[in-house]
Amino acid sequence: MSVLQQTPVTAPASAPRRRYRRQDRSGYLFLLPWFLGMLFTIIPFFASLYLAFTDYNLLNPPEWIGLDNFREMLADERLMRSLRVTVIYTVVSVPLSLAAALGVAMVLQQGIRGLPVYRAIFYLPSLLGSSVAVVILWRYLFGVDGVINKGLAWLGIAGPAWTTDPSHALTTLIILHVWTFGSPMVIFLAGLRQIPAAYYEAASVDGAGPWRRFRSITLPLLSPIIFFNLVQSLIASLQTFTQGFVMSGGTGGPADSTLFYNLYLYLRGFTQFDMGYASAMAWVLFVLIAVLTAVNFLAARWWVFYDD
Amino acid sequence: MDRRAVLLAAAGLGALSACGRGFGGGGDDAPDGAVVLNMVWWGDNTRAQKTQAALDVFQRKNAGITVRTEYQDSAPYKDKLATRFAAGDPPDLMAMRMDSLREYADRGALLELTGLNMDGLGENARALAAVSDRTYGVPSGLNSIGFVVNRTLTDQFGVRIPDGDTWSWDDLGTFARAVTEASGGKVYGTGFDLFTLANLFVFTRQRGEDFFTEQGALGITAGTVQAWFELAQRMRDERGMPPAGFMDEAGASAAQSYIAAGKLASQIIPTNNFLSYNAAAGGNLALLRMPGETQGVRRGQSIDTPALWSIAAQSKHPRETLRLLDFLINDPEASQATGTTRGVPPNQQVAAAIRPGLAPDDQVATDYLIGLQGETLPRSFTYPPGGSAIASSLETIATEVEFRRQTPAEGAAAFIAEAKKALAE
Numbered sequence: 001m002s003v004l005q006q007t008p009v010t011a012p013a014s015a016p017r018r019r020y021r022r023q024d025r026s027g028y029l030f031l032l033p034w035f036l037g038m039l040f041t042i043i044p045f046f047a048s049l050y051l052a053f054t055d056y057n058l059l060n061p062p063e064w065i066g067l068d069n070f071r072e073m074l075a076d077e078r079l080m081r082s083l084r085v086t087v088i089y090t091v092v093s094v095p096l097s098l099a100a101a102l103g104v105a106m107v108l109q110q111g112i113r114g115l116p117v118y119r120a121i122f123y124l125p126s127l128l129g130s131s132v133a134v135v136i137l138w139r140y141l142f143g144v145d146g147v148i149n150k151g152l153a154w155l156g157i158a159g160p161a162w163t164t165d166p167s168h169a170l171t172t173l174i175i176l177h178v179w180t181f182g183s184p185m186v187i188f189l190a191g192l193r194q195i196p197a198a199y200y201e202a203a204s205v206d207g208a209g210p211w212r213r214f215r216s217i218t219l220p221l222l223s224p225i226i227f228f229n230l231v232q233s234l235i236a237s238l239q240t241f242t243q244g245f246v247m248s249g250g251t252g253g254p255a256d257s258t259l260f261y262n263l264y265l266y267l268r269g270f271t272q273f274d275m276g277y278a279s280a281m282a283w284v285l286f287v288l289i290a291v292l293t294a295v296n297f298l299a300a301r302w303w304v305f306y307d308d
Numbered sequence: 309m310d311r312r313a314v315l316l317a318a319a320g321l322g323a324l325s326a327c328g329r330g331f332g333g334g335g336d337d338a339p340d341g342a343v344v345l346n347m348v349w350w351g352d353n354t355r356a357q358k359t360q361a362a363l364d365v366f367q368r369k370n371a372g373i374t375v376r377t378e379y380q381d382s383a384p385y386k387d388k389l390a391t392r393f394a395a396g397d398p399p400d401l402m403a404m405r406m407d408s409l410r411e412y413a414d415r416g417a418l419l420e421l422t423g424l425n426m427d428g429l430g431e432n433a434r435a436l437a438a439v440s441d442r443t444y445g446v447p448s449g450l451n452s453i454g455f456v457v458n459r460t461l462t463d464q465f466g467v468r469i470p471d472g473d474t475w476s477w478d479d480l481g482t483f484a485r486a487v488t489e490a491s492g493g494k495v496y497g498t499g500f501d502l503f504t505l506a507n508l509f510v511f512t513r514q515r516g517e518d519f520f521t522e523q524g525a526l527g528i529t530a531g532t533v534q535a536w537f538e539l540a541q542r543m544r545d546e547r548g549m550p551p552a553g554f555m556d557e558a559g560a561s562a563a564q565s566y567i568a569a570g571k572l573a574s575q576i577i578p579t580n581n582f583l584s585y586n587a588a589a590g591g592n593l594a595l596l597r598m599p600g601e602t603q604g605v606r607r608g609q610s611i612d613t614p615a616l617w618s619i620a621a622q623s624k625h626p627r628e629t630l631r632l633l634d635f636l637i638n639d640p641e642a643s644q645a646t647g648t649t650r651g652v653p654p655n656q657q658v659a660a661a662i663r664p665g666l667a668p669d670d671q672v673a674t675d676y677l678i679g680l681q682g683e684t685l686p687r688s689f690t691y692p693p694g695g696s697a698i699a700s701s702l703e704t705i706a707t708e709v710e711f712r713r714q715t716p717a718e719g720a721a722a723f724i725a726e727a728k729k730a731l732a733e
Contacts, residue, residue: 057411057415058390058391058393059411059412161552164556164707165553165711166707166713250383251703253703253707254707255708267700270387270391272696
C-alpha cells in the first residue's frame with residue numbers, strides 16, 4: 001500500500017495533519033528521482049510526437065509536413081517486410097518460449113535437489129540473451145562451420161547456413177529467443193508455488209491423472225501468471241532490436257530476413273537521416289502495441305481466472 | 309562574426325602558422341588563449357596510437373591548442389556523428405565517409421575549405437572531395453582496392469599466381485578453381501562480397517560505365533549488374549568461390565578475415581589495410597591489381613580514399629581546426645607519424661618524402677598507389693544522396709541471387725528499379 005493512500009481525505013486535527021504532511025513530503029522526496037527521470041522520458045516522448053509530423057534530417061531544423069510520413073509508410077515495401085518479420089518472430093517465438101518456460105518450471109517444481117542452481121542456470125540466458133556478446137557467440141555456434149554444423153556433420157547431416165541464408169536466419173533468432181525463457185520461467189515457478197498442494201491431493205484421490213490435473217488445476221490457477229507473461233513477452237518481442245542488429249551487422253540481412261521493425265526504424269533514422277519518418281514509425285509501433293495489449297486484456301476476461 | 313569572413317581574412321595557412329597564436333580576429337577562446345579542438349574518426353587501436361603520435365607533434369608546434377580525439381568502430385561511427393550534429397554539438401574535425409559527404413555538405417553542415425592549401429594534391433585526389441565546384445573535405449589518405457593472394461597457400465598447393473598486372477576475370481576463375489581442387493575443397497580459391505560497392509565500381513568502369521555519373525544519376529546498366537552476378541555464380545558453380553552463405557560479414561577485421569584464417573587463398577582488400585592483413589595472414593601476401601584491367605573497354609581501378617577530413621560549419625575554432633588539417637595533410641612529420649594507416653598521403657611531395665622511411669609492407673601499398681596515380685584512370689564521382697539506400701538494396705538483392713531465389717537477370721532488373729527509386733527521393 002502506498003503512503004498516499006494512507007492519508008485520510010479530511011484530517012481530524014491539526015497535529016496529525018502536520019505529521020501526515022511531513023510524511024507526504026518524504027514520500028515526494030523519495031519520488032523525486034523518478035520525477036527527474038520522467039523528464040528525460042516525457043520531453044523526448046513529446047519531441048518524437050512532434051517529429052513524426054515533420055521532415056527532419058538531423059542536420060536542418062524539422063519541417064512540418066503533416067501526415068506525409070504516415071502516408072509514405074502505407075506504400076513502403078520495406079516497412080511491410082519488417083512488420084512481417086516482426087510478426088512472424090512474435091507469433092512463433094512467444095508461444096514456444098512460454099511453453100518452454102512453463103515446462104521447465106513444472107519440472108523444477110517437482111522438488112529436485114539443488115533447485116536454486118538449476119533455477120540460476122535456466123535464468124542466466126534471459127539475462128544475457130539479448131546482449132551483444134551472446135548474439136556474437138550465437139553466430140559462432142551457428143556459423144557455416146560452427147559447433148552446431150560440426151555436430152550435425154558428425155551425424156551425417158549437412159547443416160544449412162544458419163545465419164547467412166535468408167531462409168534460415170530468422171529461425172536461428174527464434175531459437176535464440178526460445179533459449180532465453182528464463183525470466184518467464186522464474187515467474188511461473190513463483191506462480192506454481194502459490195497453488196495449494198491440497199488441490200492436487202484431492203484430485204489424485206478422485207482419480208485424476210497428471211494431464212487432467214494440469215488442465216483442471218494448474219492451468220486455470222496459473223492463468224493470471226500466464227497472462228502476465230504473455231503480455232510482457234508480446235511487448236518485448238515486438239520491440240526486438242539487438243538480436244537482429246548484431247546478427248546481421250546492423251543491416252537486417254541476409255536479404256532483409258531479420259529486418260525487425262525497430263531495426264528498420266533505426267536504419268531510417270540514423271543511416272538514412274530520416275528522423276521524422278523514424279519517429280512516425282515509433283508512434284505507429286506504440287499504437288500497435290497499445291491496441292494489442294488492450295485486445296489481450298479484453299480477451300483475458302474469457303480465460304484468466306482469479307482465485308480470490 | 310561571420311566565420312567565412314574570418315577564413316577569408318586568414319587567407320592561406322602558411323601565413324597563419326607563421327603568425328602563431330597572436331593571430332587577430334574575434335573568437336571565443338578561453339582568456340588564456342587555450343583552444344580545445346575535438347577530432348573524431350573511426351578505426352582501430354593501431355590507428356589511434358599513430359594518430360596520437362601525429363597530434364603530439366602538432367601540439368608541440370602549436371602551443372595553446374589541445375586536440376581531444378574520440379574514435380570507434382566504423383559501424384557505430386556514422387550514427388554517433390549524425391546524433392552529435394542533431395544535438396548541436398558537432399566535432400571540429402571529423403573523418404567523413406565518402407557516401408555521407410553530400411548528405412552533410414548539401415545541408416550546410418560542413419565548412420567550405422576555401423582557406424586550405426591543397427596544392428600538393430593531385431587532380432584525382434582533389435576531385436574526390438569536390439561537390440560541384442566546392443570542397444568540403446580532403447582525402448585523409450589515398451587508397452584503392454587490390455587483390456591479395458596468400459602465397460603460403462598457393463605454394464603449398466602448387467598453384468601458380470597469375471600475372472597481377474594483366475590478368476583477366478577468367479584467369480581469376482581458373483586460378484580459384486585450381487586452388488580449390490588442389491586443396492581438396494579445404495581452401496577456396498577466392499571470395500569477395502558482390503555487394504561491396506567499391507568492387508562493383510571497378511567492374512562497371514571496365515565495361516565503360518560509371519556506377520554514379522558526374523551528375524549524380526545512376527550510370528550502371530542492368531546488363532552490367534547481371535554480368536557481375538553471373539561472374540560470381542560461375543565461379544561458385546566451379547567451386548572456386550565458396551557456396552552461398554559461407555561468407556559472413558561479421559568478421560570485418562583483418563584478423564578475422566577468411567584469408568587470415570586460411571579458408572580463402574585470395575580476396576579483395578582496401579590497399580591501406582595491406583599492412584594489417586599481411587600481419588594477420590602470416591606475412592606472405594602478394595598484392596595484385598584487380599583482374600580485367602587490360603581486357604576491358606577502359607580501366608576500372610580508381611584512386612579513392614578510405615575517409616575524408618571535414619570541418620563542421622558550426623566549429624567554434626575554424627582557424628585552429630584548419631591549421632590542424634593543414635598539418636595533417638601538408639606536414640611530412642604528420643604523415644611520418646601516421647604511416648599509411650589511412651592510405652598513402654594525398655600530398656604527393658609528402659608521400660615521396662616519407663616513402664624511404666616506411667616499413668616494407670607500407671612500401672608495397674605505397675608503390676601500388678604511386679604506380680596507379682601515374683596512370684590515366686577514370687575519375688570516381690561523389691556519391692549522390694540516397695547512396696546508402698542503394699548500397700543496402702544491392703546487399704539484399706545480391707543475397708537473393710546468391711541463394712538462387714532470383715536469377716542474375718531478375719536481380720539486376722530489381723536492383724536498377726530500386727536504385728532509381730532511391731535517387732529520385
